[in-house]
Amino acid sequence: MSPVRRFALTVVQGALSLGAALHPLDGWAREAAPGEAGSLASGPTPLAYFLRSKGPAAEPVLHLGWTLAFICSLVCVIIAVMLLIAMFRRRKKEDHRALRSGGGLSFVYVGSIVSTVALFGIAIYMLSVLAEVADPPKEPALTVTVTAYDWWWKVDYGDGPSHFATANELHIPVGVPVLVVLKSADVIHAFWVPELSGKTQTIPGSVNRQWIQADRPGIFRGQCTQYCGVQHAHMAFEVYAQPQADYDRWYAAQQRDAPAPTSAQGIRGRKLFEERCAGCHAVAGSKSAGVQAPDLTHVLSRRLLAAGTVVNTPENLMDWIQHAQEIKPGTLMPDMKLSPAEAGDVSAYLATLR
Incomplete structure (x- = not known):
């Protein structure tokens, strides 16, 4: 790719990242209907005001944010009015003499004092907000570790034998604070769930922390907001806020190993997967133990694929495996060249990973 085309692609991806943050096609959030919280991932999420x-x-x-937006807008209006007055008002001779003698400096002094006081007040307000959201109001009920990769999110739960990992999905119980430990495996990213928290960067070699809490069940979309490369626009994730009982069921299901395939086609598919995919991907209960790509133990339980790029269906999953560079150009996932028979075997194996 020529430097000009690479630069143009970078600009387009940067614009798309803003669009993904402000108006994503998959929608920002959906509240759960009564009795629906246990199956939130089963349907689309209509657009909600972010x-x-x-x-x-x-x-x-x-x-x-609203306060700063109001102040900035007010400043722009004041400056525009002053410019219009300066453009259309004709000065009298005594006004020019007063300006030459320094009489007009009083206006400058007053404006400087007002601006300084206003900026000082804004700074105090910003620091108070930072202090207010720095720590949760009570001890976090859950701690998860989120590691940002180019261009997806790894979410680790638990320690030791109870540990498991998911990708691009964060499940939390409703009504309790959750501590999110943020890391980066490569470059600087930014973790942002607009309806649940502010933005926090993930920096290589550093550990940042953020807490989130959902007041009600729902699906809340998150987005990387620090430009991190060509697929920055397609680095989304979802937060699933569930009642405690539903969350406990999900947590228990995620701790189970993937079942061994029973059909001949599924057995061949697992062997093929372990030969070609195990270097990057992991599947608990099998020989696949890669760490550089999403854990696929329960991949079919997820609503979206490729960090929110496509909806997770068996057809889209196989399309992603074989044409990743067409769906998400530049991603570290290579196109897997599979014959029709091999594709059928792999599809049969992946169908068991629920």
Whole structure:
């Protein structure tokens, strides 16, 4: 690719990242209907207005954003009015003499004092908001570790024998604070769930922390907001807020190993998967133990694929495996060249990973 085309692609991807943050096709959030919280991942999420909060960590940040937006707009209006007055008002001779003698400096002094006081007040307000959202109001009920990769998110739960990992999905119980430990495996990314929290960067070699809390069940979309490369626009994730009982069932299911395939086609597919995919991907209960790509133990339980790029269906999953560079150009996932028979075998094996 020529430097000009690479630069153009970078600009387009940067614009798409803003669009993904403000108006994604998959929608930002959906609240659960009564009795529906246990199956939130089963359907699409219609678009919801992203400038609102659904949790105590996001509300102070939202108010700060509206306040700053109002102040900036007011400043722009004042400057525009002053420019218009200066353009159309004809000065009298005594006004020019007053300016030459320094009489007009009083206006400058007053404006400087007002601006300084206003900026100082804004700084105090911003620091108070930072202090308010720095720590949860009570001890976190859950701690998860989120590691950002180019261009997907790894989510680790638990320690030791109870540990498991998911990809691009964060499940949390409703009504309790959750501590999110943020890391990066490559470059600087930014973790942002607009309706649940503010933005926090993930920096290589450093560990940042953030807490989130959802007041009600729902699916809340998150997005990387720090430009991190060609597929920055397609680095999304989803937060599933569930009632405690539903969350406990999901947690228990995720701790189980993948079942061994029973059909001849599935057995051949697992062998083929372990030969070609195990260097990057892991499947608990098998020989696949890769760490550089998403854990696929329960891949079919996820709603989206490729960090929110496509909906997770058996057909889309096989299309992603064989044409990853067409669906998400530049991703580290190579196109897997499979014959029709091999594709059928792999598809039969992946169908067991629920």
